[in-house]
Amino acid sequence: MGRNRYTARTLIKLLAEKNVTTILEQLKFYKKAHKKDREYQLWQEGIKPKLIQSENMMLRYIDYIHNNPLKRGYVDEAKHWRYSSVRDHEGVKGLLDIERCW
Numbered sequence: 001m002g003r004n005r006y007t008a009r010t011l012i013k014l015l016a017e018k019n020v021t022t023i024l025e026q027l028k029f030y031k032k033a034h035k036k037d038r039e040y041q042l043w044q045e046g047i048k049p050k051l052i053q054s055e056n057m058m059l060r061y062i063d064y065i066h067n068n069p070l071k072r073g074y075v076d077e078a079k080h081w082r083y084s085s086v087r088d089h090e091g092v093k094g095l096l097d098i099e100r101c102w
Contacts, residue, residue, distance in 0.1 A: 004049070007042075008040075008042040008043060011042060012027070012042065015027075024040065027040035027041055028040050066078045066086040066089070079092075082095060083095055083096060085098040
């Protein structure tokens with residue numbers, strides 16, 4: 001069994017044990033109609049994890065993430081996105097703590 005499948009089953013089992021029905025109902029609602037082999041959809045289709053193999057690769061992904069709100073038109077500058085770590089990368093304390101050791 002793949003890691004994604006194992007993680008999904010484990011999380012769904014935990015949500016069921018804790019009776020977190022709101023999230024379970026959302027996962028059921030967003031399940032694709034053609035997926036007959038499951039009751040819930042945890043992972044977005046087409047998303048595959050990638051192994052970060054270098055600092056350069058990590059910085060490219062960070063830059064990509066920082067620019068997503070800008071590309072979607074939510075803000076005029078990436079650092080204006082309230083929860084972005086771009087502020088920390090520019091030397092300004094952001095709202096959320098970030099991990100810099102990778």
